[in-house]
Amino acid sequence: MKAVVLEFHQETNSFNPNVCTRDYFEQSRIAVGEELFRLMDKPCVLGGIFQALQEENVEIIPGISMFTMSGGRVDQRVMDEFINTSIKIINQHNHVDAVFISLHGATETTVYEDCSGQIIESIRKVVGHDTVIAASTDMHANITTKMVENCNIICGYQTYPHVDHFKTGYRTGTLGLSCLLDKNKPRMIQVKLPMIVPASGYTTMSGPFAELMNEGKSYVEKGEIIDFSIYQMQPWLDIEDASSSVIVIAREETVAEEFALLLAKRLYNLRENFKPNLYSIDQVIEIAENNVSDKPVVLVDSADSTNAGATGDSVAVVKKLLDRKSTLKTAIAVVDAPAANLAHKTGVGNKTTFSLGGTKLPEINETIEVECYVKSLHDGIFIQEGPAGRGMTNNIGPSAVLQVGNINILVCRHIFGNGDPQLFRAFGMEPTLYELLIVKACTSFRAAYSKFTDKIYDTDTPGAASVDLMNLPFKRLPKNFYPFNSLNEYKIDEIIYGKR
Ligand SMILES: [Zn+2]
Structure with missing residues (x-):
């Protein structure tokens, strides 16, 4: 048996107008042919696929891996390169x-709304x-x-x-081989649901979504189905063929359909439970002002998280602090290449007026004019402390720490390693010494930050990855879609679609 192995990975935020070019993939991974074998035994999806194929002595034909994280729409030339290289290798x-x-x-x-389908x-x-x-x-795929x-x-x-990257690769590998090797082949059914919910509103660690996942796992353990996936479509994708969905794989199509419908109905009925509790920016500032402990308050600005494909150029919290004449000792990182360049020109120890923020997404993120003192200048290279990604090198480009009152602003070309305290620490901003930390991440930062503070507040902030989906300029989603229509007048069977 011969099998080709391929990878194309990027998560698009449709509200980020900056095109994701080949450079972004180069910074993470472009690997062709034998180069893919260096992912063998690694805790990634391809590692899991390789493991499954090796166990059955399949002849592996390494194709191409193009991998990057989140951002705006992918440059069509990147997708074309991926498809052309894949086809050349297959042929x-x-x-x-x-x-x-x-x-x-x-x-x-x-060019294509449905890049994965097209590939x-x-x-x-x-x-x-x-x-x-x-x-x-x-x-968070849109299937x-x-x-x-x-x-x-x-x-x-x-x-x-x-x-569970490796495990997911392994499941994909074994199930794919089962389609070739088994007499009674696995059957797959998808049930689609017209809904999106903010990604910060659920987790599989606890709560109603965790219970739903456990229910699915119990069907697998009892041997009723072979595999299941519950998709909470990432909510910042504005395309026509959009849905959250459930996929069930079983030996019989009728069984797969029965369980896919069951899980899809449960998911749909939980939709109101996925609303995160958000504080306003003012509320979190007040909490920080009244904080008598020596632990910093973390204002979670997930709406501007580059991990979720947002632009990282929001200074909404800085503006609020300045308007309130707050004296809180504050740290924030902002994507602002012009400000970083101006700081390098101005030099350490000097002051000048900066236009800060809104360099990438001016429709949503405001610009403020403010005089800042240039505290330090940097090349932007730092190493993550972890626990996630410990030892990984990030490069945020030419950067500077600006100071206005008690606020320290790290201005940089990109933000990488959002959830890692070294994003501040490596640039002379010791996070434990601040009263207010603005962290532009959704979930990734919690493991590191909870080591030194329990004062973490999810906050309603503007940005391309806003938790408040009603305020985003969606144009292409289907007409009847939760949360934009309540859909409460429909019976669940009327809104489920795409059974197969
Ligand atoms: Zn995801």
Whole structure:
């Protein structure tokens, strides 16, 4: 047996107008052919796929991996390069038995709304219908009709925060091979739901979503189904074929459908439970002003998290602090290349007037004019302390720490390692010595920050990854879609669609 292994990974935020070019992929990973084997045994999706294939002595044909994190729409040339390289490698063989592909699954390009569906359809056209195509995806994927029609198997992460990359790859690998090896082949059914909910409103560690995942796992353990994925579509994707969905894989199609409907109904009925409790910016500032402990207050600005594809250029909290003439000792990082350049020109120890914020997304993020003192200048390279990604090197580009009153502002070209305290510490901003820390991340920072503070507040802030979905300029989502319509007048069976 011969199997091709591929990977295309990027999470698109449709409200971020900055195109995600090839540079972003280069910074993370572009690997072709044998280079993919360095991911063997690594705790990533491809590591899991390789493991499953090796266990069955499958001849592995390494294809291409193009990998980056979140951002605006992907430059179409990147997707074209991926498809062309994949097809070239497939065509070097007379016949391949299977194609395994690791996708994020919520990806848009500058041309195609459904990048993942387009990729899979292109590969299907080349390999024909006798070849198995098995795809792994993120839990926040948008599983489109095109993807389901062209894949034999689709598996999503079952954890959030995501910690089961390898396991998801392994599930995809074994299930894909099962389509080739078993007499009674696995059948896949998808049920779609017209809903999105903010990603900060649930986790698989506890609460109602964790219970739902455990219910799905119990069906697998009892042998009623083989596999399931519950998709909470990432909510900043504005495309026509959009849905949250459930995929169930079983030996019988009727069984898969029965359980997919069951889990989809439970997911839909939980929708109101996924609303996060948010504080206003003023409330969190007041909490910090009244904080008598020596622990810093963390204002969670997830709406401007570059991890969620937002632009990182918001100074909304700084503006509030200045308006209130607050004296809180505050730390924040802001994507603002012009300000970083001006700081380097101005030099350490000098003052000048800066236009701060709104350099990437001026429609949402305001600009403020303020005189700042240039405290320090940096090359932007730092090493993460972890626990997540300990030892990883990040480069936020030429950067500077500006000071206005008691506020320290790290201005930089990009923000990477949002959730790591070294984003402040490495630039001379010791997080434990501040009274207010503005952290532009959603969940990734909690493990590191909870070591030195329990005063963490999810805050209603503006940004391309706003938790308040009603305030984002959606244009392309289907007409009847939660939370924009309550859909309460419909029976669940009337709104479920896409059964297969
Ligand atoms: Zn995700």
